[in-house]
Amino acid sequence: MNLIVCIKRVPDTETRIRVDASGKDIDESGVKYIISPYDEYALELALRTREAAGRGEVTVVTLGDSAAQETLRKALAMGADKALLLSAAPVADGLATAKALAAELTGVEAPLVLMGVKASDDDQQQVGPMLATLLDRACVTGVASFEVAEGKVVCHREVEGGTEIVEATLPAVLTVTKGEHEPRLASLKGIMAAKKKPLEEKTAEVPVSRLQVRALAEPPARPPGRVVGEGAAAVSELVRLLREEAKAI
Amino acid sequence: MAKILVFAEQRDGKVSGVAREAVSVAAGLAGPLAADVEVLALGGAGLADAAADLARFGAAAVSVGEHDALAEYNPDGYAGVVVDHVRKGDYAAILFGATTLGKDLAPRVAATLDVPLATDVTGIEAEGGKLSIVRPVYAGKAFATVEIEARPVIASLRPNVFPAVESAAEGAVSTFAPQVDPTSWKVRVVERRQASAGALDVSEATIIVSGGRGMKDPSHWGLLEGLRDALGHGTALGASRAVVDAGWRPHGEQVGQTGKTVAPKLYFAVGISGAVQHLAGMRTAKTIVAINRDADAPIFNVADYGIVGDLFEVVPRLTEEIAALRADS
Numbered sequence: 001m002n003l004i005v006c007i008k009r010v011p012d013t014e015t016r017i018r019v020d021a022s023g024k025d026i027d028e029s030g031v032k033y034i035i036s037p038y039d040e041y042a043l044e045l046a047l048r049t050r051e052a053a054g055r056g057e058v059t060v061v062t063l064g065d066s067a068a069q070e071t072l073r074k075a076l077a078m079g080a081d082k083a084l085l086l087s088a089a090p091v092a093d094g095l096a097t098a099k100a101l102a103a104e105l106t107g108v109e110a111p112l113v114l115m116g117v118k119a120s121d122d123d124q125q126q127v128g129p130m131l132a133t134l135l136d137r138a139c140v141t142g143v144a145s146f147e148v149a150e151g152k153v154v155c156h157r158e159v160e161g162g163t164e165i166v167e168a169t170l171p172a173v174l175t176v177t178k179g180e181h182e183p184r185l186a187s188l189k190g191i192m193a194a195k196k197k198p199l200e201e202k203t204a205e206v207p208v209s210r211l212q213v214r215a216l217a218e219p220p221a222r223p224p225g226r227v228v229g230e231g232a233a234a235v236s237e238l239v240r241l242l243r244e245e246a247k248a249i
Numbered sequence: 250m251a252k253i254l255v256f257a258e259q260r261d262g263k264v265s266g267v268a269r270e271a272v273s274v275a276a277g278l279a280g281p282l283a284a285d286v287e288v289l290a291l292g293g294a295g296l297a298d299a300a301a302d303l304a305r306f307g308a309a310a311v312s313v314g315e316h317d318a319l320a321e322y323n324p325d326g327y328a329g330v331v332v333d334h335v336r337k338g339d340y341a342a343i344l345f346g347a348t349t350l351g352k353d354l355a356p357r358v359a360a361t362l363d364v365p366l367a368t369d370v371t372g373i374e375a376e377g378g379k380l381s382i383v384r385p386v387y388a389g390k391a392f393a394t395v396e397i398e399a400r401p402v403i404a405s406l407r408p409n410v411f412p413a414v415e416s417a418a419e420g421a422v423s424t425f426a427p428q429v430d431p432t433s434w435k436v437r438v439v440e441r442r443q444a445s446a447g448a449l450d451v452s453e454a455t456i457i458v459s460g461g462r463g464m465k466d467p468s469h470w471g472l473l474e475g476l477r478d479a480l481g482h483g484t485a486l487g488a489s490r491a492v493v494d495a496g497w498r499p500h501g502e503q504v505g506q507t508g509k510t511v512a513p514k515l516y517f518a519v520g521i522s523g524a525v526q527h528l529a530g531m532r533t534a535k536t537i538v539a540i541n542r543d544a545d546a547p548i549f550n551v552a553d554y555g556i557v558g559d560l561f562e563v564v565p566r567l568t569e570e571i572a573a574l575r576a577d578s
């Protein structure tokens with residue numbers, strides 16, 4: 001079974017986000033980059049599916065600049081078989097990204113394309129279902145686990161207040177959320193092997209972005225924290241403040 | 250006249266709160282965009298009565314598509330009907346709620362209509378006929394102001410951010426029979442499991458009581474449930490990743506960078522240290538309360554009110570006092 005996993009290079013979740021001089025982008029100095037966390041969950045499920053099937057290939061795909069090679073190598077070190085860099089400057093418009101991915105994936109024989117439920121930089125939660133729509137494939141979002149059956153995939157999906165079991169026809173695009181399996185760490189052997197695995201690079205055609213970032217700002221600073229007191233004795237004062245000052249209860 | 254469409258989500262025949270908020274937002278944009286507000290609700294028979302309520306928030310028209318096959322959400326079914334509907338009119342904007350359903354549906358509609366989408370919007374204003382849209386990025390560590398150069402502008406609005414404002418004008422409600430062909434759907438919901446009956450999701454709550462590793466053991470959650478119940482309607486339980494990873498709580502409750510980003514009116518962090526990934530998900534809460542025995546825990550940097558102490562002493566007392574307060578009022 002061949003699987004494709006779309007991954008994105010994003011700032012480490014520890015990063016303190018600072019706005020650069022343009023006022024529209026983040027200051028990249030000192031920022032460490034990682035595979036977007038949900039994409040790692042997607043990759044983990046893809047690797048497990050391939051392992052369970054005992055055959056097939058997992059291909060990781062990213063659209064990004066040359067720095068994303070490192071991101072792909074990490075995925076290869078985790079166990080992906082092949083990597084594809086669609087080289088282009090990433091854009092803010094999720095539909096433009098989805099179109100560039102769709103142009104590459106049209107006609108590619110892979111019953112499952114896995115994505116993260118959201119990229120942890122722009123949080124758009126849209127590229128997966130957009131890609132599926134453009135490819136006219138079934139799509140299930142927020143998948144925590146799935147099983148492949150004859151001609152279909154059965155997904156466990158997280159929704160408000162519960163879970164759903166959803167069946168989708170193959171080929172399908174699934175967006176993956178955190179499930180019971182934590183992403184594996186790359187072993188030393190995996191890291192060595194990754195150096196020899198194929199990493200193809202192609203120039204991507206990304207349509208003009210029709211979603212433009214006009215400004216990026218840090219969130220309004222919160223007033224400095226305030227300690228009301230210590231232990232259970234401070235509770236009455238807390239309740240009074242919540243009621244009279246914050247008007248929250 | 251152009252229109253602004255609000256897609257109103259329903260569950261079990263009840264219209265979601267964010268639908269009222271979205272109609273109010275649309276009503277505010279109607280003047281500047283020279284457009285009428287229209288609500289579109291999809292569901293099973295009898296939905297019209299529930300949806301009619303939305304007219305009170307400034308909709309000129311409420312269109313209700315009733316069909317047995319649409320009683321519960323199906324992505325292919327709903328997307329098809331919404332797209333057909335939009336293609337019949339001139340829409341300047343389409344608003345969804347940024348719920349699980351809205352985030353599933355809106356991208357499909359946007360891709361079919363070939364227009365971009367702004368997700369999880371927390372601010373939207375008309376400026377010279379254009380919409381200036383604010384949305385959190387980096388899990389709330391920054392806010393981007395974006396503009397969409399296409400028509401209609403499609404956005405999903407984060408729940409609990411915009412006020413629902415009643416309006417004097419009352420629109421007309423009409424029903425229609427959508428054309429649907431379930432045999433063509435590629436996705437089918439086989440089963441729905443409620444985590445616990447009636448439990449409210451963190452993303453919908455106005456008050457959140459979150460527990461972290463300081464709770465020590467999953468068997469202690471009765472303490473937080475007690476506080477939740479004392480706080481009453483609109484309160485949900487949340488969790489840090491540490492306790493989700495430990496299997497104490499379901500991932501649906503996780504707040505933070507790899508969980509939900511929330512903006513409730515009141516957030517209690519109980520036995521949570523306040524790691525950056527947790528803060529990212531809740532720092533825009535209106536009021537934050539922290540209970541932690543470590544006075545140096547980073548959560549105190551963002552807490553409007555903190556109590557340094559043992560949560561096993563503080564929480565029961567807090568529950569008692571809040572329950573007493575509510576019994577009085």
Ligand SMILES: Cc1cc2nc3c(=O)[nH]c(=O)nc-3n(C[C@H](O)[C@H](O)[C@H](O)COP(=O)(O)OP(=O)(O)OC[C@H]3O[C@@H](n4cnc5c(N)ncnc54)[C@H](O)[C@@H]3O)c2cc1C
Nearest residue numbers: 461462463489490491505506507508520521522527542560
């Ligand atoms: C990629 C990535 C994504 C992540 N995403 C998230 C996320 O979405 N959400 C998230 O929460 N974390 C996330 N994390 C994890 C985060 O870094 C922290 O590890 C986690 O938030 C810690 O959880 P905690 O505060 O419950 O536990 P701890 O950090 O162990 O804190 C427990 C706190 O309880 C206090 N305490 C102990 N006993 C008592 C007592 N009796 N009374 C009062 N206080 C007590 C302690 O003083 C301490 O401050 C992520 C990490 C990574 C690397």
Ligand SMILES: Nc1ncnc2c1ncn2[C@@H]1O[C@H](COP(=O)(O)O)[C@@H](O)[C@H]1O
Nearest residue numbers: 006062063115116118119124125126127
């Ligand atoms: N530039 C990209 N390259 C590859 N995959 C991407 C890219 N952007 C987004 N994706 C995929 O789409 C998912 C959702 O992204 P988003 O809609 O931006 O939140 C991500 O988790 C990735 O799987």
